[in-house]
Amino acid sequence: MVMWQKWFSVKGKSLFSIAFSLHRLTGVVLTIYLCMHLAYLTSIRMGKEVFESFIATTVTPQFLIFDILLVLAGIYHGVNGLRLILHEFGLTYESRKSILYVSVAIVLIVWLIASYRMYTFVMGV
Amino acid sequence: MANEINKEEMHTKRVLEPLAWIFQLISGLILTVLVTFHFYETHFVSHEAMEYELVVSRLSSLGYKIMYALLVFFVAFHAFNGVRAILLDTNFGAKYPQVVNSLCFLAFLIAFGYGSLLLLVF
Numbered sequence: 001m002v003m004w005q006k007w008f009s010v011k012g013k014s015l016f017s018i019a020f021s022l023h024r025l026t027g028v029v030l031t032i033y034l035c036m037h038l039a040y041l042t043s044i045r046m047g048k049e050v051f052e053s054f055i056a057t058t059v060t061p062q063f064l065i066f067d068i069l070l071v072l073a074g075i076y077h078g079v080n081g082l083r084l085i086l087h088e089f090g091l092t093y094e095s096r097k098s099i100l101y102v103s104v105a106i107v108l109i110v111w112l113i114a115s116y117r118m119y120t121f122v123m124g125v
Numbered sequence: 126m127a128n129e130i131n132k133e134e135m136h137t138k139r140v141l142e143p144l145a146w147i148f149q150l151i152s153g154l155i156l157t158v159l160v161t162f163h164f165y166e167t168h169f170v171s172h173e174a175m176e177y178e179l180v181v182s183r184l185s186s187l188g189y190k191i192m193y194a195l196l197v198f199f200v201a202f203h204a205f206n207g208v209r210a211i212l213l214d215t216n217f218g219a220k221y222p223q224v225v226n227s228l229c230f231l232a233f234l235i236a237f238g239y240g241s242l243l244l245l246v247f
Contacts, residue, residue: 024211031204038236041243044184048177055175074160081153088150114164121168
């Protein structure tokens, strides 16, 4: 099995291995988004009309689901990264399983708040 | 300690040089703050945050220029250093590490250069 295919395999994996696979997957997704975001920003240089037509296309209820999933990837990558940094410096190593559960809970809470905020932002509520 | 942690989680550390690994951690920490601020500024402050005039006014301010320049630098480094670690972890990367290193460094330069260019226009 090719290395990246292993990221999608869950059978027989520990929670830490799944967290590791998700960290790399979200990292790749965010890198692709970074390139798209930089390309998207080119529209600012093209003037108000071009920029606003991009905004009118992308800041819409149809795109909201992609934005919400992207934010989930970003929050997961950030929170899991902080967890890895803690362990790297030997902190909280004894309670690493609890820390993993806490970090998943933090991801879900922050994601729900951010998603609600994005929903009201796009819908103009 | 770090070397006791799950072997799979330490893949990235094993394939990167010590300095590149430490800088990956530092850039990750800095990005947590900068990306949160960027997201807050564009989605939480007001509904008008994405209007052309406000975007241009932010990009024209020195404080925002410095913040965005730092954001582009750290995000480009963190992203392509991470991609480099993934590629070095493959059979191809193990066989041709110089190719992987050069391509990722080039991608970092293009992303940082292009992002900075956008800031210089305003």
